[in-house]
Amino acid sequence: MFSLNDNKLAHEIVSNIKKKKINLKFMHVCGTHQDTLVKHGLDFFLKDCGIEIGQGPGCPVCVTTPKEIEEMIFLAKNGKIVTTFGDMIRVPGEKKSLQNLKTEGYDIRTVYGIEDAVLIAKSNPDKEIVFMAVGFETTAPTTASAILKNPPENFSILCCHRTIPFALKTIIDMGELKIDGLIEPGHVSTIIGIEPYEFISREYNIPQVIAGFEPIDILMGVWMLIIQIEQNSPFVQNEYSRAVKRDGNIKAQKVMNKVFEVCDVKWRGFPIIPKSGLVLKNDFDQYDSRKKFEDDIIDLQNYKFKEPKGCRCGELLRGLISPRECPLFGVKCFPDNPIGPCMVSIEGSCNIEFKYLKNK
Amino acid sequence: MIYNQKIVCLAIPGKIIKIDDKDDSATVDYGDGTKRMINISLVDVKIGDYVLVHAGFAIEKLDEVEAQKTLDLFREMLSDLEGK
Numbered sequence: 305m306f307s308l309n310d311n312k313l314a315h316e317i318v319s320n321i322k323k324k325k326i327n328l329k330f331m332h333v334c335g336t337h338q339d340t341l342v343k344h345g346l347d348f349f350l351k352d353c354g355i356e357i358g359q360g361p362g363c364p365v366c367v368t369t370p371k372e373i374e375e376m377i378f379l380a381k382n383g384k385i386v387t388t389f390g391d392m393i394r395v396p397g398e399k400k401s402l403q404n405l406k407t408e409g410y411d412i413r414t415v416y417g418i419e420d421a422v423l424i425a426k427s428n429p430d431k432e433i434v435f436m437a438v439g440f441e442t443t444a445p446t447t448a449s450a451i452l453k454n455p456p457e458n459f460s461i462l463c464c465h466r467t468i469p470f471a472l473k474t475i476i477d478m479g480e481l482k483i484d485g486l487i488e489p490g491h492v493s494t495i496i497g498i499e500p501y502e503f504i505s506r507e508y509n510i511p512q513v514i515a516g517f518e519p520i521d522i523l524m525g526v527w528m529l530i531i532q533i534e535q536n537s538p539f540v541q542n543e544y545s546r547a548v549k550r551d552g553n554i555k556a557q558k559v560m561n562k563v564f565e566v567c568d569v570k571w572r573g574f575p576i577i578p579k580s581g582l583v584l585k586n587d588f589d590q591y592d593s594r595k596k597f598e599d600d601i602i603d604l605q606n607y608k609f610k611e612p613k614g615c616r617c618g619e620l621l622r623g624l625i626s627p628r629e630c631p632l633f634g635v636k637c638f639p640d641n642p643i644g645p646c647m648v649s650i651e652g653s654c655n656i657e658f659k660y661l662k663n664k
Numbered sequence: 665m666i667y668n669q670k671i672v673c674l675a676i677p678g679k680i681i682k683i684d685d686k687d688d689s690a691t692v693d694y695g696d697g698t699k700r701m702i703n704i705s706l707v708d709v710k711i712g713d714y715v716l717v718h719a720g721f722a723i724e725k726l727d728e729v730e731a732q733k734t735l736d737l738f739r740e741m742l743s744d745l746e747g748k
Binding site for chain 1: 674675703705706707708716718719720721723724726727728730731733734738739741
């Protein structure tokens with residue numbers, strides 16, 4: 305349907321950027337953007353043009369905290385059927401991953417989406433089924449929609465949903481790195497629209513472009529940021545208008561608002577980020593694993609979790625280093641035997657860098 | 665192609681070929697021979713529409729006219745540049 309693989313156009317954009325003789329640092333927050341950048345070598349092309357683009361905390365699996373993983377491990381050990389997306393089960397907890405537990409005989413299942421987890425609950429009425437609900441605004445409406453359909457009593461969710469805009473604010477406020485422009489995640493934006501990002505351009509004078517996932521989309525996004533910087537008129541520009549409407553997907557937002565309320569939550573590599581998480585509203589307590597099985601996970605509440613030894617995923621998620629700057633990358637940490645989550649998830653920048661190593 | 669369980673944020677375009685209003689479900693064709701039942705409770709769609717599918721749900725309708733506009737815009741911006 306959409307042909308955006310125009311090689312000539314891509315080269316024209318790159319050569320025009322090169323003529324500008326600039327030195328800028330942009331950040332995006334999406335594993336799929338990172339995949340496009342590295343797969344097509346755009347990161348190299350753009351670096352050559354004076355533009356560095358790094359992936360910030362844009363990988364839901366990567367920003368999930370060790371505590372949340374340990375909660376799932378505790379619930380599995382207490383006899384629940386634990387379900388989640390495939391990448392999540394391979395992320396190492398303090399001692400083990402859910403995958404390790406599975407090999408020990410605990411009932412851990414990967415699902416394509418929450419509806420599959422509800423089906424497992426329906427066909428196992430004598431068991432408790434917990435779905436680890438991970439993901440940004442793209443995924444949260446799917447969780448909310450399933451909850452509104454009154455799943456069976458033996459189903460509940462461990463809510464780990466997080467939201468993007470205030471994480472961006474935090475990373476800017478932390479002031480650890482210079483950000484000249486932000487490329488906003490296309491699929492998060494299909495849900496939330498443009499407005500939730502606008503305060504960033506207004507308060508911090510940072511240009512933003514919502515971009516799609518084809519190489520041309522990203523190059524065009526970069527181009528739009530450059531023009532905004534030249535004109536000193538930062539705003540939220542929508543390059544991905546074929547999928548993102550100004551107000552987002554209002555139907556999905558309504559479903560989300562019925563089920564969730566906003567909360568403060570810790571992200572891996574970050575302190576607690578205000579207004580960046582979602583919890584189930586009290587009306588849905590029966591589906592909240594943390595309330596339903598409070599006694600099973602009570603020991604974790606005040607426990608201080610440690611990151612894996614030598615792992616620099618935290619700095620990577622804050623945009624301070626690139627995968628190859630981590631001494632473990634490709635030495636001790638591999639996709640088959642990962643130490644940190646950024647090497648596990650197909651949206652993690654280490655996993656992506658490793659996957660396309662042969663291209664470089 | 666496998667639309668596997670690993671993908672948290674990726675959304676894949678597909679064409680709606682059948683709708684079952686009773687349980688908010690529809691069948692999408694991904695254009696490579698793969699068809700799948702999806703949930704359409706988050707969107708308003710009809711047969712023939714293209715949607716982005718994420719974790720078993722259509723999350724938004726794709727707009728063909730906007731896609732063309734984007735391409736036209738790109739070309740226009742570049743021809744402006746070349747004209748300078």
